[in-house]
Amino acid sequence: MTRRDKNATALVRDLLAWYSAHKRPLPWRDAPAPYRVWVGEVMSQQTTLKVAVPRFEIFVARLPDAAALAACPEDVLRRLWAGLGYYARARNLQKGARYVTDDLAGALPGTCAGWLDVPGCGPYTAAMVASMCFGERVPAVDGNVVRVASRLLGMAEGVWTKDGQARIREFAAERVRLSDAPGDFNQALMELGATVCRKARPACGSCPIASACRAREDGAADRIPQPRPRKAGVDTRVVCVVLLARGRVALARRERGFLSGTVGFPVVTEGSREARDLLDILGRIPGARIRAAQGAFRHTITHHRIHGSILVALLPARGSPRVVEAELGRALGVSDFSWSNRAGVRDALGAALDRKALDLLEAP
DNA sequence: TACCCGTGGGC
DNA sequence: TGCCCAAGGGT
Numbered sequence: 405m406t407r408r409d410k411n412a413t414a415l416v417r418d419l420l421a422w423y424s425a426h427k428r429p430l431p432w433r434d435a436p437a438p439y440r441v442w443v444g445e446v447m448s449q450q451t452t453l454k455v456a457v458p459r460f461e462i463f464v465a466r467l468p469d470a471a472a473l474a475a476c477p478e479d480v481l482r483r484l485w486a487g488l489g490y491y492a493r494a495r496n497l498q499k500g501a502r503y504v505t506d507d508l509a510g511a512l513p514g515t516c517a518g519w520l521d522v523p524g525c526g527p528y529t530a531a532m533v534a535s536m537c538f539g540e541r542v543p544a545v546d547g548n549v550v551r552v553a554s555r556l557l558g559m560a561e562g563v564w565t566k567d568g569q570a571r572i573r574e575f576a577a578e579r580v581r582l583s584d585a586p587g588d589f590n591q592a593l594m595e596l597g598a599t600v601c602r603k604a605r606p607a608c609g610s611c612p613i614a615s616a617c618r619a620r621e622d623g624a625a626d627r628i629p630q631p632r633p634r635k636a637g638v639d640t641r642v643v644c645v646v647l648l649a650r651g652r653v654a655l656a657r658r659e660r661g662f663l664s665g666t667v668g669f670p671v672v673t674e675g676s677r678e679a680r681d682l683l684d685i686l687g688r689i690p691g692a693r694i695r696a697a698q699g700a701f702r703h704t705i706t707h708h709r710i711h712g713s714i715l716v717a718l719l720p721a722r723g724s725p726r727v728v729e730a731e732l733g734r735a736l737g738v739s740d741f742s743w744s745n746r747a748g749v750r751d752a753l754g755a756a757l758d759r760k761a762l763d764l765l766e767a768p
Numbered sequence: 769t770a771c772c773c774g775t776g777g778g779c
Numbered sequence: 780t781g782c783c784c785a786a787g788g789g790t
Contacts, residue, residue: 430786448786455776456786489774492789526788546786566769594786603784635771662773704782705774756775 415613416582416589422612423592426599428453431460436536436587438512439469442519445529446497451488453598459488471510473501482667482754491666491754496524516542535580536587543576544590545569548597554629555601558618563629601625635707641674642712644761645682645736646697647728649719653749654729656738662705668758670736674713681735682715689728691720699767701760714761 427433430453432444443464448456463484467473476484476498485494500522504512513519516534520527531544543549553572554563562568576593583589600607606625608614619625646669647654657667672678686692697714704710719725729741744752753759 445786446788450773450785450787451775452777452785454785487775489776490787492773493787496788524788528787532786544786548786591786598786664773666774702781703774706772 411616412579413582415616416579418612419592419596420583420585420588423588423595427591427595428599431457431464433591438533438537440464441533441536442500442512442522442525442529443473443497445532446493446524447488449493449529450490455487459484459486470501470504470512473498474505479667479752486754491663493524495665499523500525514538516540532587532590535590539586541581541583541586543573543580544594545573545576546594548594548601549576549590551603551629552593552597552601555606555619555625556613556617558622558624559628560622560624561630564632637707637709639709639711642671642710643674643679643682644669644671644712644714644758645732646714646716646761646765647719647725647732648716649725649743650721652743652745654725655742655744655749655752656729656733657740658738660737662708663755663757666754667740667742668753668755669761670732670738671757672736678736682732685728685731685735686717689719691722693718697765699764701764703757703760705757710757712757712761712764714765716765 430444432440444456444460447460447463466480466484467476481494481498482491485491488494503521503523504510513522515538516530519525519530519533522530525533528544528546531540531542534540534542535544545553550563550569550572553575554568557571557575559568559571563572576590580586580589596611596613600611604626608617608620608625611617611620614620617625619628654670655667656670658664658671662671670682672682683694686694694715694717697716699713701712702710703712719728725741725743733739733741742752750759750762753762
């Protein structure tokens with residue numbers, strides 16, 4: 405055994421010992437079942453465990469297996485996903501469940517490679533399921549692991565380059581191979597990153613593998629990894645369209661752009677062709693009355709700072725809204741109109757932006 | 769490959 | 780209040 409192997413073995417051992425003593429409870433962590441790990445990991449992507457865990461419990465209670473998820477109505481799934489954002493993940497999760505029921509006869513894959521074929525399941529999630537549930541020695545590299553590994557390796561630069569990412573991946577792969585508990589090892593690296601090897605003010609004094617850390621040796625732990633280059637913020641002005649007819653409010657599924665796939669008010673970018681088409685269509689409806697609601701709201705989606713206003717269109721009681729629906733649907737990129745009564749609107753809204761718009765609308 | 773996608777919580 | 784951030788994957 406080379407000295408490097410020996411050091412790597414010691415690191416794996418020390419990390420696992422630390423994990424055993426310090427791991428936080430997670431509902432899919434102990435006695436991990438593939439479905440629960442899959443759902444739990446996808447729900448946790450790009451969000452915080454604090455937000456994801458309570459929703460996980462509700463989700464798996466309502467949809468305990470892939471068959472239930474595959475058969476789940478769209479609005480139920482939407483409610484189960486509320487507050488988690490990135491709605492494409494929920495749709496992909498269900499797509500994955502349908503892949504399992506339709507193409508795999510309901511049997512969840514038993515290998516990392518098999519999980520990679522599941523829609524919405526990428527290298528990270530596949531490795532988590534395979535290592536936790538099947539003991540497969542595959543590295544799961546998430547943001548925490550990138551931070552921990554880049555510090556251990558003392559990567560003062562290049563962390564975010566292709567080569568840097570490959571180096572980190574290889575680092576994790578070499579070590580998970582040495583472990584008899586690869587699932588625990590993967591989770592241990594992440595747990596260390598989340599609780600000790602934090603982005604800000606890393607607690608190197610509490611780190612079980614500090615002696616192997618190049619960044620700490622260099623006194624550079626708080627400078628590694630370098631912040632990833634950030635996209636510049638963009639200001640966007642949008643108009644939420646509130647169609648009213650016979651005391652009901654029109655909601656529809658947005659088919660493109662922001663919030664694609666979610667149900668809510670049709671939204672158009674201010675000054676866009678869609679906005680002009682909207683006014684044109686509304687203007688041709690006999691008896692329709694249009695007004696701008698007072699005030700505005702703010703909402704941020706990724707790097708977009710959205711300034712929202714509201715256009716209220718009161719449609720005449722006579723006449724079917726069907727024609728308007730079809731025309732507006734094409735012009736605004738929405739479909740499946742539904743008309744909610746006042747009490748039911750909020751519950752039917754699929755995105756935080758819609759709720760802010762409704763807040764403004766209902767404001768005194 | 770670079771860019772896209774939401775939200776709630778912390779500070 | 781406003782900004783930053785967090786257990787990625789699709790395209």
